[in-house]
Amino acid sequence: MSDNAVNFHQLPDAAGHFGPYGGLFVAETLMGALEELNQAYQHYLKDPLFLAELDNDLHHYVGRPSPLYYAERWSHELGGAKIYLKREDLNHTGAHKVNNTIGQALLAKRLGKRRIIAETGAGQHGVATATVAARLGFECVIYMGAEDIERQKSNVYRMRLLGAQVVAVQSGSKTLKDALNEAMRDWVTNIDTTFYIIGTVAGPHPYPAMVRDFQAVIGREARQQIVAQTGKLPDALVACVGGGSNAMGLFYPFLEDREVAIYGVEAAGDGLESGRHAAPLCAGRPGVLHGNRTYLMEDDHGQIIATHSISAGLDYPGVGPEHAWLKDCGRANYVAITDNEALAAFHHLTRTEGIIPALESSHALAYTHQLAARMPPETSVIVNLSGRGDKDIHTVANIEGITV
Amino acid sequence: MSRIAATFSRLQVSGTTALIPFMTAGHPHPDHTVALMHGMVAAGANLLELGVPFSDPMADGPVIQRANELALEFHVTLDDVLSMVQQFRQQDATTPVILMGYLNPIEVMGYERFAAAAAAAGVDGVITVDLPPEEGVPLLDALQPYAIDTIYLIAPTTNPARIAKIAAVASGFIYYVSMKGITGAGGLDFAAVEAAITGLRQQTTLPLGVGFGIKSGTTAAAMAAFADAVVVGSALVEKLMQGWESSATEESLLALAQSFIRELRAAMDGQL
Numbered sequence: 001m002s003d004n005a006v007n008f009h010q011l012p013d014a015a016g017h018f019g020p021y022g023g024l025f026v027a028e029t030l031m032g033a034l035e036e037l038n039q040a041y042q043h044y045l046k047d048p049l050f051l052a053e054l055d056n057d058l059h060h061y062v063g064r065p066s067p068l069y070y071a072e073r074w075s076h077e078l079g080g081a082k083i084y085l086k087r088e089d090l091n092h093t094g095a096h097k098v099n100n101t102i103g104q105a106l107l108a109k110r111l112g113k114r115r116i117i118a119e120t121g122a123g124q125h126g127v128a129t130a131t132v133a134a135r136l137g138f139e140c141v142i143y144m145g146a147e148d149i150e151r152q153k154s155n156v157y158r159m160r161l162l163g164a165q166v167v168a169v170q171s172g173s174k175t176l177k178d179a180l181n182e183a184m185r186d187w188v189t190n191i192d193t194t195f196y197i198i199g200t201v202a203g204p205h206p207y208p209a210m211v212r213d214f215q216a217v218i219g220r221e222a223r224q225q226i227v228a229q230t231g232k233l234p235d236a237l238v239a240c241v242g243g244g245s246n247a248m249g250l251f252y253p254f255l256e257d258r259e260v261a262i263y264g265v266e267a268a269g270d271g272l273e274s275g276r277h278a279a280p281l282c283a284g285r286p287g288v289l290h291g292n293r294t295y296l297m298e299d300d301h302g303q304i305i306a307t308h309s310i311s312a313g314l315d316y317p318g319v320g321p322e323h324a325w326l327k328d329c330g331r332a333n334y335v336a337i338t339d340n341e342a343l344a345a346f347h348h349l350t351r352t353e354g355i356i357p358a359l360e361s362s363h364a365l366a367y368t369h370q371l372a373a374r375m376p377p378e379t380s381v382i383v384n385l386s387g388r389g390d391k392d393i394h395t396v397a398n399i400e401g402i403t404v
Numbered sequence: 405m406s407r408i409a410a411t412f413s414r415l416q417v418s419g420t421t422a423l424i425p426f427m428t429a430g431h432p433h434p435d436h437t438v439a440l441m442h443g444m445v446a447a448g449a450n451l452l453e454l455g456v457p458f459s460d461p462m463a464d465g466p467v468i469q470r471a472n473e474l475a476l477e478f479h480v481t482l483d484d485v486l487s488m489v490q491q492f493r494q495q496d497a498t499t500p501v502i503l504m505g506y507l508n509p510i511e512v513m514g515y516e517r518f519a520a521a522a523a524a525a526g527v528d529g530v531i532t533v534d535l536p537p538e539e540g541v542p543l544l545d546a547l548q549p550y551a552i553d554t555i556y557l558i559a560p561t562t563n564p565a566r567i568a569k570i571a572a573v574a575s576g577f578i579y580y581v582s583m584k585g586i587t588g589a590g591g592l593d594f595a596a597v598e599a600a601i602t603g604l605r606q607q608t609t610l611p612l613g614v615g616f617g618i619k620s621g622t623t624a625a626a627m628a629a630f631a632d633a634v635v636v637g638s639a640l641v642e643k644l645m646q647g648w649e650s651s652a653t654e655e656s657l658l659a660l661a662q663s664f665i666r667e668l669r670a671a672m673d674g675q676l
Contacts, residue, residue: 025507028559031536185462303459303508
């Protein structure tokens with residue numbers, strides 16, 4: 001399909017569809033709340049007072065704008081394109097996730113809902129949610145797979161310090177997808193009092209569009225910053241894709257700049273050929289899960305299969321529906337990076353630039369390494385450094401047999 | 405007339421509320437599902453609801469989640485469930501069978517192939533939990549030529565405009581979800597359910613079933629006073645799960661299921 005006929009800034013349609021993807025596939029009990037949320041989102045994203053409050057919080061509480069940093073030493077070492085890092089790791093709470101939780105919490109406040117629930121994988125979205133709940137004095141319950149709780153202990157403690165109740169999910173594969181199932185079950189049960197803050201650009205309409213709109217601040221800033229620093233648009237964008245919110249946030253303001261190449265990087269785990277990965281766009285196929293139609297990791301009978309990645313934040317069998325559509329249209333390219341490649345990039349950036357990246361972001365860095373090296377020096381690449389790596393040092397130390 | 409419509413009109417004549425047991429196909433063991441279906445009909449069930457196992461049953465409580473996981477350990481597929489229905493039909497040509505599940509297994513099989521295979525197996529209705537009418541037209545179009553009913557859920561949170569939208573596309577019967585929650589939860593409010601059912605009768609002539617949280621003869625009888633059908637799921641699945649753990653034979657499973665169905669039937673018919 002040629003992508004020239006599509007205006008990417010007019011999607012999704014009124015029913016939440018990005019081409020054949022997205023939509024609204026949930027149990028009837030949730031439909032009323034989703035209609036209410038959609039009306040609120042449509043209304044407040046055009047409301048100057050709401051937007052002013054959001055901007056104020058992003059500036060004074062989150063610390064935006066985040067810098068766009070020219071990684072000069074790394075770029076010179078590769079001898080290719082100039083690499084710019086969008087420093088979402090410098091946000092309050094250490095990742096891009098807070099851009100969205102601030103926005104959704106402000107919506108919850110306007111809807112009069114004082115109980116917040118969320119799912120989390122690596123714990124970054126859980127921390128960002130617990131943070132805004134603490135600030136607004138809301139009750140907060142975070143659902144997290146029992147296996148993820150084991151590998152992200154410091155984030156679990158952080159959420160508890162912030163006053164959130166962290167519920168260990170023991171069903172299914174005990175990871176992010178099961179945490180999402182459990183959060184949905186809570187929401188069905190407590191629908192009158194509860195606002196569900198989904199952390200990625202997946203789920204039923206309007207979440208994919210709403211989370212993208214809250215995260216698009218990343219790309220809007222980056223677009224201005226790169227022009228200010230280099231006098232032109234970048235040649236390429238790179239971001240890691242689990243559910244895909246940091247990637248959608250960076251990509252969205254550039255979608256109509258057709259000369260800018262776009263790369264989403266999935267988790268290849270032990271390698272795509274091993275079957276132990278979390279790369280639905282590269283190696284899955286379309287289906288329906290968690291409220292939307294998108295690419296999934298599933299078997300021949302429609303059962304969702306176990307995923308694997310060294311990075312808990314990428315360990316998810318689905319992906320945002322807008323990414324599915326960008327893939328089919330050919331507007332974005334989706335590639336995959338293995339655990340080992342991501343680990344190497346983690347160490348490389350740390351030693352070369354003095355920045356410890358999250359393992360999720362390390363996937364984007366690893367692909368940038370390959371890409372930038374074969375581009376000429378007058379070109380530039382923006383890579384989204386979506387989170388800092390402090391939370392991952394125990395994982396990395398463990399792999400290397402070191403006790404911290 | 406479809407098997408579902410015929411069943412409800414026959415029961416209406418005798419003033420009987422339909423009893424619809426739900427069980428997850430393949431649980432506790434795929435070899436016994438068909439025998440359990442026959443056994444429950446013999447004990448007084450009027451329609452049967454068969455859950456299609458799915459890896460991510462988002463609307464279900466812990467008991468049915470576990471039953472899904474156990475059935476999937478036996479690799480029970482949608483094709484397998486259709487074979488069970490086909491086998492059941494060889495000896496029972498009248499009792500309606502309804503499949504209840506999530507969209508993705510149907511999506512992967514393909515709507516056309518599913519509709520044809522379900523009709524050939526003798527399936528009478530389909531409840532797709534995560535398919536609201538807004539997204540449901542393609543499946544509806546596939547099922548209609550085969551006269552397979554599309555049964556929709558209406559919840560306490562469904563507003564009047566949505567009720568009208570659902571009533572316009574529903575067939576067979578309408579399944580009223582008795583509470584805000586997941587299957588097997590507690591906290592039934594009988595007066596609220598009765599008021600909702602009374603309200604629904606103004607908007608549809610279809611029979612109205614009630615399910616979620618109905619665990620005993622007492623609760624089933626209370627619902628039977630105003631509903632056309634009562635669905636019992638988690639309580640039955642839990643009995644089968646526990647029974648299988650203590651004695652893994654078909655005889656003991658059948659005895660358990662039948663005694664529970666008889667208890668529900670007697671209570672609903674006012675014989676307790």
